[in-house]
Amino acid sequence: MSAGERYAWPAMLLHWLQAALVLWLLWLGWNMVDLPKGAERSAAYALHKSLGLLAFGLVALRLVVRRLSPPPAPLAAGREARLAAVAHGLLYALLLVLPVAGYLASAFTPYAMKFFGVELPRIAAPDEAMNALFKRVHFVAAWALAALVALHVAAAVRHALRRDGTLARMLPGGLSRN
Numbered sequence: 001m002s003a004g005e006r007y008a009w010p011a012m013l014l015h016w017l018q019a020a021l022v023l024w025l026l027w028l029g030w031n032m033v034d035l036p037k038g039a040e041r042s043a044a045y046a047l048h049k050s051l052g053l054l055a056f057g058l059v060a061l062r063l064v065v066r067r068l069s070p071p072p073a074p075l076a077a078g079r080e081a082r083l084a085a086v087a088h089g090l091l092y093a094l095l096l097v098l099p100v101a102g103y104l105a106s107a108f109t110p111y112a113m114k115f116f117g118v119e120l121p122r123i124a125a126p127d128e129a130m131n132a133l134f135k136r137v138h139f140v141a142a143w144a145l146a147a148l149v150a151l152h153v154a155a156a157v158r159h160a161l162r163r164d165g166t167l168a169r170m171l172p173g174g175l176s177r178n
């Protein structure tokens, strides 16, 4: 495979950082909502909010990097290429909607929002109805993202089993021949 057919290293680095962060956030989100009220729950929520805002920053950076260095042309053609493009577009859309909805849900609570300990300016007065609305959006988007990520990983595994070079171009040279 020629170097031109691989993703550029910043795109690869951001992809894998974001994959790890998003999986952590999904796990943390589902666990923290079941914790009893107390210090552990507050700490988990604070960490989730900080990591979620970081995830938003990463996806914004990723979209800028994608603009500056566009991905290699798809290996597949026709329907499969269109399906992959739609799935990737949906992944990006959810990666934007999810943190924005989480941020807005939190903004309408009486609690101060912090980014790794630094208090952020308040943008709204507490409002239970708005909080419930954005919590709902956040919940639905989180499940949609989880389902899409499962499909995405299944597709990556299928490509790897076929050894068609799709997984290899998202990995640094020499790490994989799949």
Ligand code: HEM
Pocket: 015, 018, 019, 020, 022, 023, 066, 071, 074, 075, 084, 088, 091, 092, 149, 152, 153, 156, 157, 166, 167, 168, 169, 170
């Ligand atoms: C939360 C986890 C993940 C998210 C949100 C995610 C998101 C994305 C997105 C948006 C793209 C499109 C890149 C572009 O062209 O702009 C992509 C590509 C890719 N991802 Fe993931 N990904 C995740 C996890 C994984 C995992 C675990 C694997 C492998 C097991 C994987 C393998 C790939 C591969 C091989 C491509 C390149 C596809 C191609 O060249 O057509 N991803 N990913």
Ligand code: HEM
Pocket: 022, 025, 026, 027, 028, 029, 030, 033, 045, 048, 049, 050, 051, 052, 053, 055, 056, 095, 098, 099, 100, 101, 102, 103, 104, 105, 106, 135, 138, 139, 142
């Ligand atoms: C990619 C980023 C994010 C992911 C993957 C994610 C994922 C999740 C998940 C899976 C849940 C549990 C859903 C439920 O059962 O209700 C959750 C809950 C929550 N998330 Fe996020 N989240 C992200 C970003 C954010 C951000 C940026 C904030 C706020 C700044 C935030 C605030 C919250 C809050 C407050 C809850 C609890 C909602 C409740 O109590 O019902 N999230 N998140």
